[in-house]
Amino acid sequence: MNVDMEAVRLALQAINLLAVVWLAISGRDKVTKDALDAKLAAHADRLTAIERDIKHAPTHDDLKRIHARLDDVSESMATLIGEFKSTNHILNLLHEDRLKERR
8 A cells, every 4th residue: 555645744734734723713712801901011010110220220421431430440450560560570679689698
């Protein structure tokens, strides 16, 4: 017995289509207007909370000023690091000189 695979695939696609249509039609009665209204109200509350929090968030200009101040701090730190390196070098030279004097 030879089964035409194309006919089997077509039959399975038709069954799948019927199942999807049946699930869509049977499931639409489960969604009520009250449930949708409740979900929309919850989303509206969340949106209101987000809008309230955004009012207190820093603006682009605030972030630019913060960035500029951080750049200044970074430059100052780089300067201090250079000064501490040179100070450390001088102290090491003094220490070596003291050790040579004792010999």
